[in-house]
Amino acid sequence: MITDIRSQWHHSKTEPVARGGMVTAEHHLAAEAGVEMLHDGGNAVDAAVAAAFVMGVVEPFTSGIGGIAGLVMRRADGTVASIEGSTRAPLGARADMFELVGGDARAGMYLWPAVKDGANIDGATSVSVPGQAAALCLALERYGSLPRRRVMEPAIRLARGGFEIDWYVALSFAMYAERLWKAGDARRVFFRPSGAPLRPPIGTEPSDRVVQTDLAHTLECIARDGPKVLYRGEIAEAIVADVRANGGVLSAADLATYEATQSKPLQTMYRGHRIITLDGLTGGPTVARALTVLDAFPVGAKEQGGVDHLHLVAEALRAAFLYRFSQLADHTTHLNAIDKEHTMVSLTQTLGQGFGSGFVPKGTGIVLVDGMTWFDPVPGHPNSIAPRKGVLWAGAPTLIVRGDAPLLAVGAPGGRKIMSAVTQAIVNIVDFGDGPQDAVNRPRVHDEGEGLLVDSRIPEDVREGLAALGHDVEVKEETLMSAWFARPNAILIDHKTGELRGGVDQLKPAVAIGLG
Structure with a gap:
């Protein structure tokens, strides 16, 4: 037998170190914007909002003012808060609004029964109420501490x-x-005039530039007048008119009655540490429940990355997800900011799947x-569609004290991998x-x-040990563009x-930038 011995790409x-504040984000321009606020005397909230x-703008396939957010x-004085700008179904939505393909066909990031023409995941018919800008x-x-402008x-x-x-x-x-080619305005912004895809730097040639003039105008309106411009007035009217002209059910009343919410975050203890995360229809309760299960076992006494450690983690995650699915009726992005006073912000935002609708x-x-x-x-299920119904999303921004x-x-x-990660x-x-x-x-399960x-980075003997304990093991390799284990x-x-x-x-161009 011939054994291949190959080079491996690691x-x-x-790990950057700083004292004057730090921001982590999925794109360097976002992290730089956050640090710019810290440099100007802003706090972690200013930094996180600027980065968000x-x-x-720079990754419109993951998030934006047409999406949702939670933080x-x-x-530094110990005050805690959570703010959520999630989405809800339009007033005109109904349980049977989509025609099912039938059979065993599944589609979308949560693999619901497939809908004809993908109407629930693509285009104006999939649109619900945005909340990101209101939350930020x-x-x-x-x-x-800094002006919105x-x-x-x-x-x-x-x-x-x-x-x-x-x-x-x-x-x-x-x-x-x-998907983008089907939408006129998206086609105009995210392709070359010839219709070819935008290019990164190739050889000695610079990359293409993405210019979003209409988005700049909308952002300027928000900076000047606040997020109300998205929910009432000319911009809101333009949103509703185009969505409805293309078969969607979003209405002026849906936008006019929307508000982001502030509430007490969910708090629990783990090994004497206080865990602070989002509550409600988010990933926060699932993270909290998994940690509560693990708190009863001496995880730290196990070999890190070994069979016993990963077995306990897998069992805790399974229990937490079973509770989530039984009791509660993504391309995403995440960022963190901490300032020199040690105010902490953890923020997750998303458009749903890549480029949202x-x-x-x-x-x-x-x-x-x-x-x-x-x-x-499908009508008649706990998570079936209903007018003004909130969504169960996976965001789990978390702080520890x-x-x-x-x-x-x-x-x-x-997506759902957020909670396990x-x-x-x-x-x-x-x-x-x-x-x-x-x-x-570190490799995860x-x-x-x-x-x-x-x-796949977990050693074979550990995988075999997990299988011997009854786990149905499926090995997955995380690559540059895959999404098996969250980031x-x-x-x-x-x-x-x-x-x-x-x-x-370590795989994506995410970055941590510190100040001073």
Whole structure:
């Protein structure tokens, strides 16, 4: 027998260290915008909101003002809050509004029974009420320190002046080219005039630039007049008119009655650490429940990455997901910010699937969320469609406090995998003492109750050990563009030194940037 001995491609990133504040984000321009706010004397809320608005410009396939968002924050004085701008079904939505394909066909990121023409996941018919801008502006109004115009300035500048795309953005545009080509305004913005895809830098030639003039105008209106312009007035009218002209049911009343909400975050204890995360129809309760299960077992006494450790994690995740599916009626992006006073913000935002609905109302530049993708299109089920019904989404931005000292801001993009990724990053830090870069990069498992997904980097003997314990093991390789295990990022406060340390996904162009 011939044995192949091959070279292996390893990916790694350094762990930046800073004292004056830090921002982690999926794109360097977003992290830079956040640090720009810190440099100007802003706090972590200013930094997170600036980064979030920029993410909607530079990665419009993951998030934006037409999408949804949720954040948790803890100020240096111990004040905690959560703000959510989730979506809800339009007033005109009904349980039987979509025609089913029939049979065993499944579609969408949550694999509901397939709908004819993908109407629940694609185009104007999939659109629900956006909430991201309302949530970001509410957070800024109540907890920020800089003017809204200043915080939104980087996003407006990048939308109007454009930015050069890298390989990751170019590849993401290409992945969704077929969907975007169907939408007139999306086609105009995200393709070359010839109809060819936008290009990254090739050879000695620079990359194409993405210029979003209509989006810049919309952002300027929000900066000047607040998020109300998306829900009442000319922009709102343009959104509703184009959505309804293309078969959607979003109405003026849906927008006019929408408000982002502030509430108490969900808090629980794990190994003497206070866990602070989103409550309600989010991924927060699932993370909290998984950690509660693990808290009863001596995980830290096990070999990290060994059979016993991963078996306990898998069982805790399975129990948490079973509760989630029984009791509760993504391309995503995540970012964190901590300032020099150690105010912490963890923020997750999404459009649903990549580029959301793929629908951009004429003259607005806004990519709208495909909120109907979160609902079961079959009537009579717990998560079936109903007018004004909220969605069950997976965002789980999380903070950790040790005693009275802030310790960690962590979260991830990645649909349902968010919850398992955040749980395991926390375990790696609290139980095994990892720094943030190691914590987010270690191979993980994922279990929703139907089988155990195992990162291919986990050794074969460990996989065999998990199978021997009864797990239905399915090995998956995480590559540059795959989405098997989510992509967490985190900022850790080292109280022995007063330093901030950042950790980001090693495969994507995510980055942690510190100040001073």
